[in-house]
Amino acid sequence: MKSLTLFFIAFIFSLNIYADTVSDKEKDALIKFYHATNGANWKIKWDLSLSVSTWYGVQAENGKVIGLYLDDNNLTGELPAEFFDLINLVTIDLHKNNLQGKLPTEIGKLKQLEVLSLFNNEIQGDLPGSIYQISTLKVLLLNSNKLSGTLSSEIINFHALQNLSLFDNSFEGEIPKGLEKLHNLSEMNLSYNKFKGTVSKNLALLDPLNMTMFDEDGTPHLLEINTEKETTIVTQN
Numbered sequence: 001m002k003s004l005t006l007f008f009i010a011f012i013f014s015l016n017i018y019a020d021t022v023s024d025k026e027k028d029a030l031i032k033f034y035h036a037t038n039g040a041n042w043k044i045k046w047d048l049s050l051s052v053s054t055w056y057g058v059q060a061e062n063g064k065v066i067g068l069y070l071d072d073n074n075l076t077g078e079l080p081a082e083f084f085d086l087i088n089l090v091t092i093d094l095h096k097n098n099l100q101g102k103l104p105t106e107i108g109k110l111k112q113l114e115v116l117s118l119f120n121n122e123i124q125g126d127l128p129g130s131i132y133q134i135s136t137l138k139v140l141l142l143n144s145n146k147l148s149g150t151l152s153s154e155i156i157n158f159h160a161l162q163n164l165s166l167f168d169n170s171f172e173g174e175i176p177k178g179l180e181k182l183h184n185l186s187e188m189n190l191s192y193n194k195f196k197g198t199v200s201k202n203l204a205l206l207d208p209l210n211m212t213m214f215d216e217d218g219t220p221h222l223l224e225i226n227t228e229k230e231t232t233i234v235t236q237n
Helices: 002-019 024-036 079-086 105-109 129-133 153-157 179-180 201-204
Strands: 058-061 064-069 076-078 091-092 099-102 115-117 138-140 148-149 163-165 168-175 187-189 194-196 198-200 212-214 220-222 223-224
Touching: 024 064, 024 079, 079 105, 105 129, 129 153, 153 179, 179 201, 187 201, 194 212, 198 201, 201 223
Parallel strands: 064 091, 076 099, 091 115, 115 138, 138 163, 148 168, 163 187, 168 194, 198 223
Antiparallel strands: 058 064, 212 220
């Protein structure tokens, strides 16, 4: 009986060890991310000498890092390209920090990503084209950054998207008509940008600020509603 008990304890211990293990590549990616974002000054730091399972905000499952929850944790600096070696991530929540620089093109390597929450940071530049290839995205929150450029017509690839928030940036050009074909889209805010042209009534109704944009002088104005061709956005619960 004693030997059976010892065997059972050893078995449970081995399962815990397995559950606690992530690949060297993913662990290295986390460490590079920690150093690149000034981990020594995070509000809640990681003890790199301990197991990954003890690191605050890291969610692992079956030996894979699937979630990173580090909102409002005093992260500063840029996301290193190696960060996107975490190819099993489903959720990235890094909002309300001081992340800077551009989104790396390597972001397209997160093929299972469903939630990307980076709002209230200092991220700059265009959205990389590779981001439009993440067809699994359900929530994309990039508001209150310093993003610019135009939105690609490839936004139509976000067929699973439910919530899109880009307000308070410097996006320009026309709003892609493909947005109207995202039938799962039920929440959206594109206001406080520099978009021009016209927009459908359906899209304007989705935006709580009714598509309030800034002109070249910084004066707020509403985008003109195009009533010629109305399409219906079908939401799914």
